[in-house]
Amino acid sequence: MFRTSRICILAAVCLLTVLLRAARSEVIWVEGENPIRSTMHRHPWWYDKVQRDQLSGGDFISNWDPKNAGDLSIHGRRGRRL
Numbered sequence: 001m002f003r004t005s006r007i008c009i010l011a012a013v014c015l016l017t018v019l020l021r022a023a024r025s026e027v028i029w030v031e032g033e034n035p036i037r038s039t040m041h042r043h044p045w046w047y048d049k050v051q052r053d054q055l056s057g058g059d060f061i062s063n064w065d066p067k068n069a070g071d072l073s074i075h076g077r078r079g080r081r082l
Contacts (some may be wrong), residue, residue, distance in 0.1 A: 028076075033059040035072035041065035 028032065043064040052059050063070025 030076050031057040032072060032075055033061050034062065035036055035058040035074050037073040038070070040070035040072060042070060058060075 033055070038061065040061055040063045043062070047064075049063075050060065061072060
């Protein structure tokens with residue numbers, strides 16, 4: 001019984017270590033409203049009514065075609081850590 005408890009504790013410590021390591025991963029935020037290449041399909045009338053000056057990047061991108069998936073390519077550079 002003592003051996004089983006030690007194995008369970010060891011397994012829990014290993015799992016916790018893996019989870020904590022994953023939690024330390026970085027998040028890279030990319031504003032995608034100015035892609036290098038885009039196959040997005042604009043909404044026929046709604047897209048032009050958006051107040052772009054209220055958006056963080058001054059524009060937005062979205063896909064409104066239910067039959068064709070939209071795709072975009074962006075170019076970014078990872079900055080320094082804070």
